[in-house]
Amino acid sequence: DQQVKQNSPSLSVQEGRISILNCDYTNSMFDYFLWYKKYPAEGPTFLISISSIKDKNEDGRFTVFLNKSAKHLSLHIVPSQPGDSAVYFCAARFQGAQKLVFGQGTRLTINP
Amino acid sequence: EAGVVQSPRYKIIEKKQPVAFWCNPISGHNTLYWYLQNLGQGPELLIRYENEEAVDDSQLPKDRFSAERLKGVDSTLKIQPAELGDSAVYLCASSGGGTYNEQFFGPGTRLTVL
Numbered sequence: 001d002q003q004v005k006q007n008s009p010s011l012s013v014q015e016g017r018i019s020i021l022n023c024d025y026t027n028s029m030f031d032y033f034l035w036y037k038k039y040p041a042e043g044p045t046f047l048i049s050i051s052s053i054k055d056k057n058e059d060g061r062f063t064v065f066l067n068k069s070a071k072h073l074s075l076h077i078v079p080s081q082p083g084d085s086a087v088y089f090c091a092a093r094f095q096g097a098q099k100l101v102f103g104q105g106t107r108l109t110i111n112p
Numbered sequence: 113e114a115g116v117v118q119s120p121r122y123k124i125i126e127k128k129q130p131v132a133f134w135c136n137p138i139s140g141h142n143t144l145y146w147y148l149q150n151l152g153q154g155p156e157l158l159i160r161y162e163n164e165e166a167v168d169d170s171q172l173p174k175d176r177f178s179a180e181r182l183k184g185v186d187s188t189l190k191i192q193p194a195e196l197g198d199s200a201v202y203l204c205a206s207s208g209g210g211t212y213n214e215q216f217f218g219p220g221t222r223l224t225v226l
Contacts, residue, residue: 009152032212043116043203043217044155051212089154098143098213099168102154 003027004092006103014111019077021106023090026071030092034100035064035075038087047088048075080110114138116218118204124224130192133221137185137206144181145215146189147203155203155217161187194225 005024013019021035031052036044050057050064050073057064063076077084090103117136125131137144142163147155158177160168163184172179176195181187191198201222205215 004154034214036217041121041219043118043205043219046214046216049212049214091154098160098207099157100155100215102156104152104154 001026002104003030004090004101004103006088006090006106008106009104010107010109012109012111013080015082016079019075019080019084019108019110021075021077021088021090021108023073023075023103024071025073025092027092027094027101028071029095030101031095032093033064033066033073034091034093035062036089036091036102038089038105044089077108082110082112084108085110116204116206116216118202118218118221120221121219122222122224124226125194126226127196128193130190131194131223132188132190133202133204133223135187135189135204135218137187137204138208138216141206141208141216142184143207143209143213144187145205145207146179146187147205147217149201149203149220151200158189191223194223196225199223199225 034049035047037047038044048062066073087105087107089105091100144161146158149155159172161181179189201220203220205217207213207215
């Protein structure tokens with residue numbers, strides 16, 4: 001049972017445009033959501049997060065939106081840059097726990 | 113500040129052989145995690161340590177996998193004997209507390225079992 005799902009295995013976006021990565025979850029007990037970015041041969045790197053009590057968090061070019069009623073979150077990257085090409089993982093944390101549940105990842109490719 | 117260190121980075125072994133992975137977390141981080149990442153999938157937690165105590169090992173296949181974190185710092189994950197299906201990337205992460213307790217990952221060890 002996949003509790004965190006990223007339904008798009010890959011996404012291709014032109015440089016300068018907006019990249020939107022999506023993530024759905026099924027468990028309403030998640031209270032904190034994170035996005036990680038992963039380059040080849042490296043471990044995932046924390047990018048941005050959002051608490052379940054908020055609906056938006058912004059950090060420079062990166063914004064995460066949370067729609068609790070739809071159990072959906074998205075990561076917006078504006079403007080997209082070639083260095084943003086990587087695999088992006090959505091992760092969720094259970095209330096009061098340290099365990100993270102990860103989605104399958106979305107490979108983002110930024111085309112010049 | 114040094115990040116999470118893992119070794120080896122790559123390991124190729126034949127099935128039924130033993131293998132061990134080593135992790136050194138970020139200094140001062142009390143929580144250490146071992147994750148398994150299969151190709152095309154996200155990381156899946158194998159075991160979590162709080163200092164030297166394994167507080168969540170429910171996903172660790174205990175018939176062939178073992179882990180230890182002596183003195184609450186470095187950790188070793190072992191597989192004995194390895195099977196073909198164990199080919200994957202083994203990630204170590206650590207966290208240091210705080211409100212949201214973000215996890216910081218090492219580069220991983222890519223294991224290939226032939």
